[in-house]
Every structure is written in C-alpha cells, then in structure tokens.
Amino acid sequence: MLEQIDVTKKMTKDVYDEKMESLIIKMGELQRKCKECGIPVILLFDGIDAAGKGFMINKTIQFLDPRGFKVYTTGKESEDEKMRPYMWRFFTKTPEKGRIHIFDQSWYKGAFDGKISEKAVNDFEKMLTDDGVLIIKLFLLISKKTQKKRLDNLLASEDTKWRVTKSDLKNNKDYDQVVSRYDEIIVHTDKSYSPWTIVEATDKNYASCKIASVLVERMEEAVKRAENGSKPVQSEGESVDDSFRNGILNGIDLSKTLTREEYRKKRKELQKRLGVLHNKMYLQRVPVVLAFEGWDAGGKGGAIKRLTQAMDPRGYEVVPIASPNDIERAHHYLWRFWEKFPKAGHMAIFDRTWYGRVLVERIEGFATEEEWKRAYNEINNMEEQLVESGCIVLKFWMHVDKDEQERRFRDRENTPEKQWKITDEDWRNRAKWDEYEKAVDEMVLRTSTTGAPWIIVEANSKYYARIKVLETVIEALEKRLK
C-alpha cells in the first residue's frame, strides 16, 4: 500500500493560507469542545526517519491552546522503562479527560522493533477507545530520495549533524524493507475504532494542511458522538453467561486449620526462606506482583504482614487501593495500577486491586454492565503483558464463610483498638453476600490464567491461610529462581 502513495503532493502558500484560516479557528473550537465533553485525545506522529515529525508536531501545536496538550517523545528507553512491561511508558502517559497527548513516535516504534505484538497494540487501542479516548494515528511518509537529501542536509551542518544516527543511514539504505514492514503493521492495525492516516510529507504545506484537516474531522466526529450520548465505539459484547451455579467458592473446604504451634514453627521457617528468595529475586531482577482480594475481614492485612515481615522494605511496596481520586477517575480505570507496577527486582503487594471493577463497581453500579463485562478481557490482556515482561503474578482470594465473617466483625466491634477496622459499609457489603459470591465466581472463572492464576485461600483459620499464602509465594519464587 505505502509504495503506491504519491508522497510528493504539493500545496502553494496561497492555497495553504486560505485553507488553514478556517481550520485553525475550528481546531481551537474543537479543542475546547473536546474538553467540555471530557474526551481524551491521543495524537500519534509516526513515520519514517526524517519525514519531519518534530517539525510537524511543532506546526500543529501552534494552533492548540497550550493549557490542553502535552508532547511526549519516545526516545531511548529510560532506566525506569527498561524495568517494566513495554507498554508501561504509554499507559502511564494516556491523557485524562479533555486533554490531548501528542506522541512523537509511539508504540508503533515498538511494533516495528518487535518489542510488542500487533495483537497487543490492537487490544490496547480497543481498550482506550472503548473508554471514550479518541486516537488519531498519523504516518508521515517521504521517498527514499527525499529522505537521503534531508539526512545529507542535516549532516552538512555542525549544528545538526548530531541528529543523524547510524541507524538513520542504515534505514535509508534499507528504505524498501523499512517501508514494507511498516506497511504490514499499518494494515494489521488499521481498525474502524482507530484508523490510520498516511501523510504525504514531502511538501510541508501539504502535510500540515492534511494533518489539520484530519484533526478537525476526527475531533468533530468525536464531539458529535459525545454530544449525542452514543457510545464511542460499538463494543462487540462477548456474551457473558449469567448463571454460575455450583460456583467455585461453594466447593472450597473451609475446615482446614493449623494449631498455634504448627503455625509458629512453619511461619518462622517459611519467612526465613522468603527473606533469602526476596534477595535473589532482587539480584536476578525479577518483578513480582501479588494481588490480594477477599471478603471483608478475610485476613488480607494479616497475610500481607506475614509476608512483609520477612523482607527488606527497600525491595517491596504494599499498595493499598481505595476509591480513585479525581485525577484517577479522569483516566482509564487501569491507569492507576499501571502507575504502581513494580520495576524489575521489586515486589508490589496490592491490598485490593483492579478486580474492584468486576466486584464492588459491578455490584454498586459504579461501572455499567457493558464496562465491567469488558473488563475481564482488559484485565487478562494487562496481566498477560506483565507475565510476558517476566513478572510473577499471583492473585489471592481470601475466603471465609458468612459465619466466620460475622464473628470477626463482632470481635472488631468489641475490641477498642480494632474498632476503626469496622464500618457501616462493611455491614452493607455483607448484606450483598450472594451477589458478591456470584461476582467472585465469575471473576475467578474468567481471569484465572496459567500465567496469572487465582489462588483461593481457605481462610476461616488465619493460621492456615497465612501459611498457605507464604507457601504459595515461596513456591512460585523458587520455581522461577532455581
């Protein structure tokens, strides 16, 4: 496809000035409307070397209100980026509602370099557009000859020759392969929800005007959709089976227990092993994510404490998850978790997690049915990326029965220094036990994967539960680190 495009299209200054006059006014208006409607906009400038991405970005942003956008450059990977899944650098930079984030090269550079699959790219864009993000993808193209000429010009001046890298020169030599590789990627990632625009970039007036037109067109569409209240993108709505009889939780044997002596002995020995493994994990740069969910008073805190006691605080972080703040609410709901993922060699222990979407948010109606049904898949994709980046991912459901929960609630009410742990909300949640049970069953069924399994922890006995958590973590670490 790309090789058939006439990249030399031109536009005279007069035509350009005339066309741009109205486009500039419209762009300003549309930026304000996108802000009013709370539409986040992602604008990608990809393309081959020396196609003028930087120049075109600067030209474009002159027409925008600087209070509403930010430019990100995807250059050499930073230390922080190297130590996390590839998409971390982008997910954490997705715009909040009403803002425009402009990327000078994007995840498509990663796709080109083989660092991220086309499937993962499509999943990512689908997830964002489902959430109301407008993605505008521009690919700037020039001919081999023009590219050569521009590189030569840069090389000719002392001030600019540092901009030309060896890889630029090689890519010019291999122009045909480069373009055909991009061609393939573009074809595979040109989706109705996030289409590509190829920008013929030899003539700067032509390119600038085409970019402005595309921006106006896409923003107008998005604003119209938002104003009509129609959903941003038709979700394919994978059918979710509504009946989960004979659920998973019902099959759990909650009578398992341990005596205090057994517990103490085992705990001591396991914590010692965990301390050593935590050290090794750091040295071998393995990242670990432990996710804790469970019934209120199910013993999440106690289990987490028995893990952390054994470890060096410089190598782990406990991440408590409460309701999102206003910044977090203005992003995709997974954004705040990406922000907290550990670097290589570190452990992040989540006390409540992204599964809130399919538990409390589902039951309390904070997420629409369409949103929480979509979430299973989004979560699986996210965890898959973690696992593929080398991360160990374990998810614990701390399971007690209704009677045990009541005993613990009463105990909290009757013990002065525990009273803060029990609120009216806990009792309210308890009243919805059956709904939660159904949601948990469905969650476990839909999101337990080989790479990121759910572990149901029989937690009526605190001793038994803590030991099971310790043993599970140790086993997973030993398997990886041997």
Added chain:
Amino acid sequence: MLEQIDVTKKMTKDVYDEKMESLIIKMGELQRKCKECGIPVILLFDGIDAAGKGFMINKTIQFLDPRGFKVYTTGKESEDEKMRPYMWRFFTKTPEKGRIHIFDQSWYKGAFDGKISEKAVNDFEKMLTDDGVLIIKLFLLISKKTQKKRLDNLLASEDTKWRVTKSDLKNNKDYDQVVSRYDEIIVHTDKSYSPWTIVEATDKNYASCKIASVLVERMEEAVKRAENGSKPVQSEGESVDDSFRNGILNGIDLSKTLTREEYRKKRKELQKRLGVLHNKMYLQRVPVVLAFEGWDAGGKGGAIKRLTQAMDPRGYEVVPIASPNDIERAHHYLWRFWEKFPKAGHMAIFDRTWYGRVLVERIEGFATEEEWKRAYNEINNMEEQLVESGCIVLKFWMHVDKDEQERRFRDRENTPEKQWKITDEDWRNRAKWDEYEKAVDEMVLRTSTTGAPWIIVEANSKYYARIKVLETVIEALEKRLK
C-alpha cells in the same frame, strides 16, 4: 557529641515485649489521628553504614497500617534525578496530608557528600514544618568494632556479600572522620522545629523500642498541637513592610511600541537565533525555566507562542498553571512546581506560576497572611536551588495599563472565537486592580534576585512585548552558552 554516646545500651526480650505492647497500640491510634488531623509525617532513618537502617525500618512499619505509609530508598541517583536540582528527589516525595513517608537515608546523605548545604537543609525543613509537616529524624549509631563485625558477617555469606561495597569498608576504616563529620552536621541541623534523635543501635530490641517511643512522643505532640488549632511551629515572621508607595509598576513606560514591519522582521530573525540556541542548550544540557505572570489579557499566551514557534517540541514544555487539584492541595504549595521542573537540556515555560501564592492567593484570602508572607523566602530558596543546579531562570511580568486591559477584554467579548478567553472572573480580578498592583510591587521587590531576575515587560504594544521577551531569552541563553 556522637563519640560520647554509649551505643551498647541493651534491653532484654521481656522488658522489650512489655514496653512494646502499649507502644504498638498507641502507634496505631496515633497514625489514625495524624490522618484525621491531616498531618503529613516524614520519618528519616539516617546513620552510619551497617547500623541496621533497613532492619529497623522493617521492624517499625510492621506496627503501622500499610495503607498510610510508603518507604523511599535513597540509593544511587537515577537518570531523572541527576538531571535536576539535588532536592528534587525529596521535594517530589514529600507526603500528602495524613500520610507517612519513610526515608532510608535522606538529604543528610547529600549533606555528608557535600551535595547540599546545611543552610538549604534547614530552609527545607523549616518550610515543611511551617506548613504543618512533622519531621522525625533518627540517626542510628554503632561502634567501629560492631560495624566491622557486621560487615564481616555479611561478607562471609554468598547470599549477602554483594551488599558490602568498597565505600562501606573504607568508611569503617575512617570511622572517626565519618562520625565527626556527621556530628557536625547534626549539631548544625538540630532545630527546635525538627530535632534529631540519636538511636544507639547495637542492641536491636533497645533500638526498636527507642524508635517506637520517639514516634509515639512526636506524633502525640503533633496531634495535640493540631487539635488545639495552634500553629505547628512558631514562625519568626520576618517583618514585611506594608507600604510600597512609588511602586515599581508606576515607573514603567508603557508607550514603547513597534510597527508591524519592524516586528515581523525582528521576530523572524530572533526566532531563527532562538532555534539554534535551543539546540545548543539541549546539547550542553542546560535546563531553563521561564516563568510568565502578568495582568489578565497582558499577552502571556502570545509571547509564549512566539517563543515556542521557534523550538523543537521535544525540548520544551508549556506548563499551564490552574487552581490546584485535590492531590496538590494536600501537599506544600510548591510541590506541584517541583514536579514540573525541567531536566537538564529542557525548557519549562510556566504560564502562571508559584507566584500565585503572593498574588491571587494573597488577595482572595486563599492563603493566610502568615502563609503568603512566608512565601517570599520559600520561593527565593527554591529558585536559588534551581540556579545553583545550573538552571537559567527568567521571570516575566507582562504589564499593561488599566485602559489597555479594558480594550482587550472588550475585544475578546466582541470576537466570537475569542469569547472563551474572557470570563466574569477576569472582570472581578480587574476590580481589584489596586490591590494587585501593590502585591506585584511587593513581589518584584522581594523576589528579584541576580540569579532569577524579574523582567517587567511593557506590553501595551503586543509587538514590542513579544520582541522584548524573545530578546531577553536569547540574551540569557547566549550569555550562558557562549
């Protein structure tokens, strides 16, 4: 002082258990109370090598609710840190209201290494405690012999020997110098608002118990102060002269102007030079901060645009400053600006700035008199740190007279695509012109320093103003980059 301390103090397990029982309960309570009162707590673990900082931190956090604290390790500088003023890494990590941030080594490591002056350290702590932060500073001390023994033990095992660095061994050899250097620093930074506690750290029970006691004592004090509504720390309240007759703004000649032809010619030539300088600035890794304040409709946006047109968007960022969000409000008011300071080689252009504290916040009463009076000094300290880290700092006041402002307001009201730029708030601010004028006069007088000067831009003529800004920036860059 340090050498006179008996570091070998011991505590039996029985005494420890007994004492800790009530301390642990109190710590839990106090953490919750600090949260309720919105007190941010900073807890520093400093000390000599192998004194057991990591161990003691882990011990301490077991008594705290993990939802309320975070541990930061001050290790090797990251790329991001190297490219910013030394205190950036700490300022950006100060806790929000009600949270505890624990530092495994702090800015005192920087003071020891000569990277930050004792004065800057004292200024920093004063600023935070004035703002209600509780700072608890612990210095863990062991004898030379104990240190040697611990290092030898670490070296003896395959699993731990990587923890011992050459510098650890050298510091053990030079124990006396190391301790006497810390002694000096501690004496100079032991302030009533943020006192030091020396922890004799040979015996772990003793050390752990002492740390718990100090935490309880200091948190109790802080909660009591907060509940009594008394100010956290007695501010010395530098007397601020209230009369600024014959102010600075009155002396400004607003008749300066340029013709359209002169403007176009000059702008073109200056923008070209700026483009080249921006490149050089990047290559020579010079960071630049441009701060824009001015009357509403004073032409900030236009002046900024004439700068950015000339530059590569990958090397600058325009930072628009609106009212703070809820996270920002829960920190010291300077926190959000530190977050935005540029790395070496980059330019940050602030459209409105930290001077909001002594302008709108002063006039609208969002800051108390005591707070905005304190701000001059805090701002000067901050800018001094920027300048000392090699940053170019220029501050522009875009000055128009009252008539010109009215003309521009009316023009905005009468031009459809400019209407969004004018709100009722602009008119309300205008009604307070005299108050603002006084505040601006005082601001310029108190915060114009050689390193970070104010430039009053005569802006009745937009052409003149834009050229003056361009010329000023170019001059400053040329001076540095030659």
